[in-house]
Amino acid sequence: MSDSRPYGAYAPSGLVQWLLARTRAMSSEWPARRFSFLLRNVAIRLLKGQPLDVEALGAKMRIYPYRNVCEKKILFTPQFFDPQERAVLESRIKEGFTFVDIGANVGGYTLFVAARAGNKAKIVAIEPQPDIFDRLTYNISQNPFGTVKAIACAIADKAGELTLFLDPNNKGESSVKIVGPNQSEAIRVPAIPLLDLIRQEGFSHVDAVKLDVEGAEDLILDPFLRDAPAELLPSLLLMENGRGQWQIDLQKRLEQRGYKLILQTRMNLVFERVKAA
Secondary structure, three states: OOOOOOOOOOOOOOOHHHHHHHOOOOOHHHHHHHHHHHHHHHHHHHHHOOOOEEEEEEEEEEEOOOOOHHHHHHHHHHOOOHHHHHOOOOOOOOOOEEEEEOOOOOOHHHHHHHHHHHHOOOEEOOOHHHHHHHHHHHHHHHHOOOOOOEOOEEEEEEEEEEEEEEOOOOOOOOEEEOOOOOOOOOEEEEEEHHHHHHHOOOOOOOOOOEEEOOOHHHHHOOOOOOOOHHHHHHOEEEEEEEOOOOOOOHHHHHHHHEEEEEEEEOEEEEEOOOOOO
């Protein structure tokens, strides 16, 4: 469960602080990464279920490194947290930057952008899981950015309620699609289409959208790409590579609306809109 005590109540100390410094200093070479995972496991055992209050990705955050791979990466090895994707995103940030983070988790991308985009940015973070949403809003509140709005809902192809399948071993893999054998719980959450959300929040344009929705990218983007006017199409789309679960040729749909694939990593795809369509 989330803990609302003041930030700093769980500041790293002693051996945990030393281990944290070591893992954050590791290079991306595979032997170093493996060693960082070993050190991370030692630190997690020493924490005995408590969170840590740290700065990561340019923001203050309270991180719970249990049953959430995203939080483990942000806490112990933020240098390995989508470095190529973040570099592309950061290179596009400018005054008045607008960003929608779908599947925001505890705020890694949201706060990374907010820390760099200035006080004229407009950022909306979407997270449907109630406990993770509590962590997201706590992390947002610890920072002075004032440009972030968090919304507790899912993004889908139509408005209403839908079933969210929860992965007990990794909160970051919960999805509106059944993505593996680990799900042991399902909850009902409110849902809204992406175009409705963008209009509801008063966006006149969208610079970037990030989707972390475990294979449901097609469910969200198919109606959006069909119905969105050109001025509301994001300049940049970052998403998980869910090709094995898509029911349509999503890349072709994106290309038809003027997008080009500019980066493919082991886990993710980045598309940029290069022409009007």
